[in-house]
Amino acid sequence: MRQHHGTVLRRLLASGMALGLLVTAAACGDDEEDPTAGGGGDEGGEASGDNPIRIGVSLPLTGEFSEPGTGIREGYETWQEVTNNAGGLLGREVELVFRDDASDPNRVVSDYESLITQEEVDLVFGPFSTRLVIPAAEVAEEYDMVFVEPAGAAPEVFEQGFQYLFYAAPAVASDHYDYLAEWIEALPDDERPQAAAYAVLDDPFAQGTAYGLKDALEELGIETVADEVYPPGTTNFTTVAATIAEADADIVVGGTQYEDGVGLVRAFQELGYQPDLAAFSTAPTLPEFADAVGDAVEGVVAPVGWSLDADLGQNAEFVEAHNERHGEDPDEDAANGFTVGEVMAAAVEEVGCAEQGAECQGQLRDWIRENEVDTVVGPLSWDEAGRPQQAHMVLQWQDGEIHIVLPEDSDVQSADIVYPKPEW
């Protein structure tokens, strides 16, 4: 390898292609030196076949999205392990090739370019977050690569005219609260809330969830009395909360990520605002949320796409394998990563190919479009634009634990919803 590396360098030097040199040197180096390059070959199981199916992934392993990015990476790795232990795909071992895009939309583009053209991977998996998924999907479209992604749920992802994109979770952002809206609609008139207030991060995903519920509630005649948008990087949530508290609505909806959810709950406590229903996106799905807000967590609801205990597909096997591989329970990000793998695996096994080129990738795409796939988040199917057609569950914190409270009378429900919620 060293020898070959040197020859390439000399040839390029001779022709004076300084830029090409840099790119090639980086690509050659990656094979053996890049610590983020995935390890399939040496840790795989019983799968045989001398040429593995190589899958390229760029993830935000550092920077702003490093936490969810790492979660998804772990999910991908667990999927790789489970798949290889079961004999791989089409009898070939699968190997993941990781890149770190540092949460940078420009890096994610060059990462997928180089994965597809330099590394010549057979398949690609998507990155995290709407802001990175859209530029990455553009590259995948250009090279006719099926692009199943774990984390781009905002409306604009599906409005770009992408042909190869599929979101591997139960529902797009604006549908996350569908069950909650249905439940509110079913309440008797005298119990139904009258007014709602919204505190929303200026982010496509967070706004998608909160405004999806807002549209549904307004249709039910529930008045919007406050709608506060705050930019990313906001550090003081007390003043955002002050406007919401002043409106004193029955329902408060937070389009939040994590620290803003914690900041808002703490500020509401300080301001003495007691809503009957408090719904936040993302933050309450994370275990550390309860550590951060303490008893105030009681009664908080959130939409969630996956549950640790749900008896869906190979969920139990996934949780066990994840614990074995990573020494801890998976989170929702890891589950989304695993789901991407499941969707792609189902298509590859059915179609019988895994390689670049419009022919194979086109068949994979058509198969995913026309079929339903059994996954750890339940059966999934998609519309023309890649929007999943299912719904998120709704969780509520009760007695310091996460319970699935909606949909009612379903297999996944583990407790009845508490309304109005206890004071925080």
Next chain:
Amino acid sequence: MTWHLFWQGLALGVLGGGLYALFASGLTLYFGVMRVVMVAHPAFLFLAAYATYFVHETTGLDPLLTVLITAPAFFVLGIGVQRLVVARLSVENLGMMSVLLTFALAVLIEGGLGVVATGDHRTIRVDYATRAWRPFDIALPVDRVIGLGLAAATFLAVFAVLRYTRFGAALRATIQHPEAAALVGVDTERVRGLGFGLGLSTAAVGGAVLSIIDPFFPAGHWDYIGKLMAIIVVGGLGSVGGAAIAAVLLGALEGVVQVWQGATWAALLFYGFLFATLLIRPHGFFGGRLAARY
């Protein structure tokens, strides 16, 4: 906007301004008093928040009392950083080079925290952090009132050291004319090191307050650097009192604008003032004689 909301916004804004003043106090010191542009100050704040977290977790000490341990530690750290790194910059382009150097320091701290403590959000939960006093039906969060109090104490301490101690006199002399100071027997290198240590110990106090107010994670410091820089420029580079006034005024304005026009406009406010200051009165609105000279 009701009057109640206006007063509530104003009160929260002033309290937030107190926090900014506390966080910015070290910056004034390096920037004005030593002409070092310390981009890494918020990173040291977050380092201090983590230090508070780990001391609190292992000893069970109240997060605010951990300052007794972290502040001296940061003082020593500051002397080390100044002696080993900052002192090597040449005097001619100290302003520019110190930006690059401390930017690197900030990235190092962020990366180091990521490796040691992971990228997860951490929080310290204390009972008083979600309580509030309510005079006239206006909520005054206890944690933020404490922050304002500590800001005031820190500023008074820094001011008193600069104004009334021999070390303060030596520090000011070193800034005004290093050669002359050396001629009258001031050990200028030592004085600069102590000054840097003093700046970092204010970061230790700020970090302790930060840790009980908000969740923190390694990359969180980038959200503060812009606002804090704006404050010390508006306040007049190097004016300890000016920065405090600017912090509280901008904080108050931020609070009112936020409840009146929303958070997006409030976030713009700082940069609007920064821009206006540079355009109209580059040496700041309060004090800033030093800045005018350099």
